[in-house]
Amino acid sequence: MHSQTLKALSDALAAGDVSSQELTQHFLDRIKQHDPAVNSFITVTEEQALAQAKAADQRRAAGNAAPLTGVPIAHKDIFCTQGIKTSCASKMLDNFIAPYNATVVEKMADAGMVTLGKTNMDEFAMGSSNETSYYGPVKNPWQTEHVPGGSSGGSAAAVAARLTPAATGTDTGGSIRQPASLCGITGLKPTYGRVSRWGMIAFASSLDQGGPMTQTAEDAALLMNAMAGFDPKDSTSTDIEVPDYTASLTQPLDGLRIGLPRQFFEQGLDADVGKVVQEAIAQYEKLGATLVDIELPNTHLSIPAYYVVAPAEASSNLSRFDGVRFGYRCKDPADLEDLYKRSRGEGFGEEVKRRIMIGTYALSAGYYDAYYLKAQKVRRLIKNDFDEAFNNVDVIMGPTAPNAGFKLGEKAADPVSMYLSDIYTISVNMAGLPGISIPAGMSNGLPVGLQIIGNYFDESRLLNVAHRYQQETGWHAQLPAAFA
Amino acid sequence: MSWEVVIGLEVHVQLATQSKIFSGSATTFGAEPNTQAALIDLGMPGVLPVLNADAVTKAIKFGLGIDAEITPRSVFARKNYFYPDLPKGYQISQFELPIVGKGHVDITLEDGSTKRIGVTRAHLEEDAGKSLHEDFQGMTGIDLNRAGTPLLEIVSEPDMRSAKEAVAYAKAIHSLIRYLNISDGNMSQGSMRCDCNVSLRQKGETEFGTRREIKNVNSFRFVEKAINAEIEWQMDELESGRKIQQATVLYDPVKDKTFAMRSKEEANDYRYFPDPDLLPLEVTEQMMNRVRADLPELPGQKIERFMTELELSEYDARVLAADRVLADYFETVVSVSGAKPKLCANWVSVELLGALNKNDQEIDASPVSAAQLGGLLKRIADNTISGKIAKQIFEELWNNGGTADDIIESKGLKQETDTGAIEAIVDQVIADSPDQVAQFLAADDNKRKKLIGYFVGQTMKASKGKANPQMVNQILAKKLV
Numbered sequence: 010m011h012s013q014t015l016k017a018l019s020d021a022l023a024a025g026d027v028s029s030q031e032l033t034q035h036f037l038d039r040i041k042q043h044d045p046a047v048n049s050f051i052t053v054t055e056e057q058a059l060a061q062a063k064a065a066d067q068r069r070a071a072g073n074a075a076p077l078t079g080v081p082i083a084h085k086d087i088f089c090t091q092g093i094k095t096s097c098a099s100k101m102l103d104n105f106i107a108p109y110n111a112t113v114v115e116k117m118a119d120a121g122m123v124t125l126g127k128t129n130m131d132e133f134a135m136g137s138s139n140e141t142s143y144y145g146p147v148k149n150p151w152q153t154e155h156v157p158g159g160s161s162g163g164s165a166a167a168v169a170a171r172l173t174p175a176a177t178g179t180d181t182g183g184s185i186r187q188p189a190s191l192c193g194i195t196g197l198k199p200t201y202g203r204v205s206r207w208g209m210i211a212f213a214s215s216l217d218q219g220g221p222m223t224q225t226a227e228d229a230a231l232l233m234n235a236m237a238g239f240d241p242k243d244s245t246s247t248d249i250e251v252p253d254y255t256a257s258l259t260q261p262l263d264g265l266r267i268g269l270p271r272q273f274f275e276q277g278l279d280a281d282v283g284k285v286v287q288e289a290i291a292q293y294e295k296l297g298a299t300l301v302d303i304e305l306p307n308t309h310l311s312i313p314a315y316y317v318v319a320p321a322e323a324s325s326n327l328s329r330f331d332g333v334r335f336g337y338r339c340k341d342p343a344d345l346e347d348l349y350k351r352s353r354g355e356g357f358g359e360e361v362k363r364r365i366m367i368g369t370y371a372l373s374a375g376y377y378d379a380y381y382l383k384a385q386k387v388r389r390l391i392k393n394d395f396d397e398a399f400n401n402v403d404v405i406m407g408p409t410a411p412n413a414g415f416k417l418g419e420k421a422a423d424p425v426s427m428y429l430s431d432i433y434t435i436s437v438n439m440a441g442l443p444g445i446s447i448p449a450g451m452s453n454g455l456p457v458g459l460q461i462i463g464n465y466f467d468e469s470r471l472l473n474v475a476h477r478y479q480q481e482t483g484w485h486a487q488l489p490a491a492f493a
Numbered sequence: 494m495s496w497e498v499v500i501g502l503e504v505h506v507q508l509a510t511q512s513k514i515f516s517g518s519a520t521t522f523g524a525e526p527n528t529q530a531a532l533i534d535l536g537m538p539g540v541l542p543v544l545n546a547d548a549v550t551k552a553i554k555f556g557l558g559i560d561a562e563i564t565p566r567s568v569f570a571r572k573n574y575f576y577p578d579l580p581k582g583y584q585i586s587q588f589e590l591p592i593v594g595k596g597h598v599d600i601t602l603e604d605g606s607t608k609r610i611g612v613t614r615a616h617l618e619e620d621a622g623k624s625l626h627e628d629f630q631g632m633t634g635i636d637l638n639r640a641g642t643p644l645l646e647i648v649s650e651p652d653m654r655s656a657k658e659a660v661a662y663a664k665a666i667h668s669l670i671r672y673l674n675i676s677d678g679n680m681s682q683g684s685m686r687c688d689c690n691v692s693l694r695q696k697g698e699t700e701f702g703t704r705r706e707i708k709n710v711n712s713f714r715f716v717e718k719a720i721n722a723e724i725e726w727q728m729d730e731l732e733s734g735r736k737i738q739q740a741t742v743l744y745d746p747v748k749d750k751t752f753a754m755r756s757k758e759e760a761n762d763y764r765y766f767p768d769p770d771l772l773p774l775e776v777t778e779q780m781m782n783r784v785r786a787d788l789p790e791l792p793g794q795k796i797e798r799f800m801t802e803l804e805l806s807e808y809d810a811r812v813l814a815a816d817r818v819l820a821d822y823f824e825t826v827v828s829v830s831g832a833k834p835k836l837c838a839n840w841v842s843v844e845l846l847g848a849l850n851k852n853d854q855e856i857d858a859s860p861v862s863a864a865q866l867g868g869l870l871k872r873i874a875d876n877t878i879s880g881k882i883a884k885q886i887f888e889e890l891w892n893n894g895g896t897a898d899d900i901i902e903s904k905g906l907k908q909e910t911d912t913g914a915i916e917a918i919v920d921q922v923i924a925d926s927p928d929q930v931a932q933f934l935a936a937d938d939n940k941r942k943k944l945i946g947y948f949v950g951q952t953m954k955a956s957k958g959k960a961n962p963q964m965v966n967q968i969l970a971k972k973l974v
Contacts (some may be wrong), residue, residue: 213769
């Protein structure tokens with residue numbers, strides 16, 4: 010049952026082959042049995058899940074079921090869930106019970122989905138290996154001494170280990186796509202503004218975007234149908250009609266123009282990963298696509314610019330965690346300054362503090378023009394590169410990450426090498442474009458992802474391109490033997 | 494040495510919107526602490542601001558009211574600093590691109606001349622909450638009801654040269670915001686607060702001196718007193734050969750002195766940057782036209798009309814047009830009473846304002862409504878009562894309410910205009926005063942003018958003030974010959 014796709018489970022529920030309560034219980038049992046090995050959940054909401062499953066079954070019996078009704082899902086612990094701990098994997102919010110639901114959570118619940126729990130992540134989504142979590146690192150289900158990627162590592166590992174049919178993630182610089190790549194699942198980062206950020210605890214507001222993490226592109230399309238859309242509570246969400254993302258999944262790819270940016274295949278790319286990506290691209294040629302060599306000349310600036318913009322916004326976004334109204338408060342503060350210093354000093358982890366300091370520095374008087382403003386200009390250049398490229402191609406393809414999963418602790422002491430894990434994904438966030446990572450092969454027993462980047466609000470095409478590949482190949486259906 | 498005072502004002506005005514600038518919470522003053530603070534106002538994790546369109550409309554109104562440029566694309570920025578009553582750790586404000594650009598306000602000086610004061614800019618921002626230091630035994634209470642209340646911060650050019658000019662400017666802004674109906678301007682409730690930047694330079698010097706900023710002054714009287722106290726202090730310093738250090742100061746009304754805040758409280762680098770949660774604010778020509786069409790008559794226009802159409806003196810027109818509520822009150826009195834505008838102006842500016850001042854009350858909460866006063870003056874106009882009786886009735890209206898007509902009826906205050914009745918009283922008075930009559934008859938014309946007052950007084954007294962004074966005079970003049 011657990012190895013089936015969300016689509017197959019949805020069909021089985023509709024056909025009455027299985028009830029939501031049976032399905033939910035099955036996944037709850039699997040979490041109990043297997044999660045200790047991967048540590049992908051921070052909170053499991055068993056009681057609530059079973060109640061939701063019961064309600065979903067009743068809804069189906071009443072004839073009001075939607076396609077997702079009764080299907081279990083797990084939410085990254087960055088999404089506020091009413092009455093349930095929402096920690097952002099930080100000691101700072103270890104005691105925080107959210108008083109409201111994120112729009113994404115609300116929409117999934119309205120569709121009748123069952124929340125299994127909240128998944129582990131890098132603290133405040135800051136990390137590429139899921140090692141910065143206050144609740145301990147998540148392990149890659151394929152090889153548990155390896156990292157699952159991050160920051161949505163818990164969601165990726167949970168889907169890869171088939172502890173949930175699907176999960177939500179968020180992507181600020183690659184946090185959906187990179188762990189999807191490392192765990193061998195499908196992860197879609199929608200266009201900035203496509204999915205509401207209301208209730209999604211902000212890391213870098215101009216870059217953050219929620220999206221689905223699933224086994225297949227078809228599953229992602231089903232989730233996007235319920236997840237996407239304008240939200241009056243989020244001024245940066247876009248009021249553009251939401252298409253039926255499943256409608257165009259099977260369209261043929263004849264004449265599809267695929268752009269291959271030279272800068273994505275240069276030094277720094279692992280040879281195995283490069284080979285996997287080339288094979289995937291060859292598969293697309295067989296499906297009728299044509300290849301176009303393109304240039305994204307400012308790619309090398311995306312990481313430095315990102316590490317100004319994202320920490321700058323984060324330094325401000327995380328100011329509200331001050332020990333005054335919610336979250337961690339230090340013991341016996343001597344005065345206000347002591348309250349601030351110790352609550353934040355003790356409540357935040359090292360990586361979070363590092364980024365707050367970088368961001369505070371970048372916004373300081375006298376440095377603003379040289380750092381923040383300059384980075385914003387670079388961002389414009391990166392966007393222009395993509396705009397230029399999309400004049401000639403329909404999608405852009407390349408690796409999601411330069412390497413397959415690395416070992417736990419391998420890069421923990423070297424933040425810059427960790428930051429380079431996101432070299433191919435960050436520019437997509439800087440431009441606000443949609444991108445998807447799909448499993449395309451293996452390297453030394455670890456999955457490798459192919460990244461497909463689309464034009465603004467062209468998620469339908471991304472899902473179509475990914476789905477066609479998944480119809481021809483079986484990488485997405487593989488699952489780690491220990492979790493079979 | 495001869496010093497020139499240079500003053501610029503930053504006026505914070507709370508905009509009278511139904512809900513907060515970035516959330517749906519109510520903005521009513523004086524509610525129980527933290528009952529008007531929802532998720533967004535508390536700065537909960539994951540919440541996002543959504544701009545209140547009415548706050549934008551009100552800001553544009555103000556911009557049009559001071560003849561300013563409205564920025565077609567203004568930007569909200571975050572002003573970052575830590576304080577317990579600032580829930581997000583930053584205030585959403587406007588920094589580089591404010592919604593209202595350069596404009597001006599005309600003030601009237603004591604000699605009656607007018608002076609134009611430049612307005613540099615006005616920007617939208619959110620108010621902070623309140624820290625309550627009393628009642629918590631060494632701890633601080635936080636009330637976030639005020640957090641997120643829309644503010645318009647109006648920054649003037651350093652164009653004022655005395656505390657009196659500063660007060661005149663503050664009053665002009667106060668008058669304007671009430672005319673535009675964008676704020677109640679209630680200074681005691683903090684709806685309007687002034688920061689005063691004061692510096693001194695030698696007469697003839699073109700460079701500005703170093704300024705100190707007096708924070709949060711909350712009445713016109715204190716604006717004047719605080720600035721004068723600051724001028725005195727700076728002058729002492731400069732005359733003693735010391736230099737002024739830029740500083741933020743507070744005014745202590747008890748000691749009538751300004752004192753510097755601890756330097757720590759002002760050593761902030763606010764790290765302004767555009768708020769990524771809000772899109773740039775686009776103001777279209779269409780929006781501007783809509784607001785323009787909705788703009789009320791402004792103080793200058795109203796003064797002009799009062800003088801030309803209602804034939805009031807400039808002085809009366811200025812007094813009555815200074816405040817929109819007062820002006821509306823006056824115009825209601827004119828239309829209800831049908832009396833001469835001059836009579837109405839006297840009653841409103843002397844009797845009504847005098848009574849309000851004496852009782853420390855505002856025109857908004859006047860115990861006598863414009864309809865009541867209009868009803869009273871109507872009876873002066875149609876000779877039902879005399880002005881003297883009217884004052885008596887006004888007092889009755891003030892204390893016990895009701896209508897002038899009811900009071901006239903129930904107390905029998907209707908003026909006596911029946912010639913026969915007045916003659917009868919006059920005859921009685923003459924019959925009762927043989928000595929005075931003899932004295933009167935013996936006197937020359939000049940003395941008679943004085944002596945007749947006695948008979949008028951007696952007649953009025955005997956009629957309980959109801960006899961028509963003109964008729965009394967005429968009849969006496971006839972009978973005493």
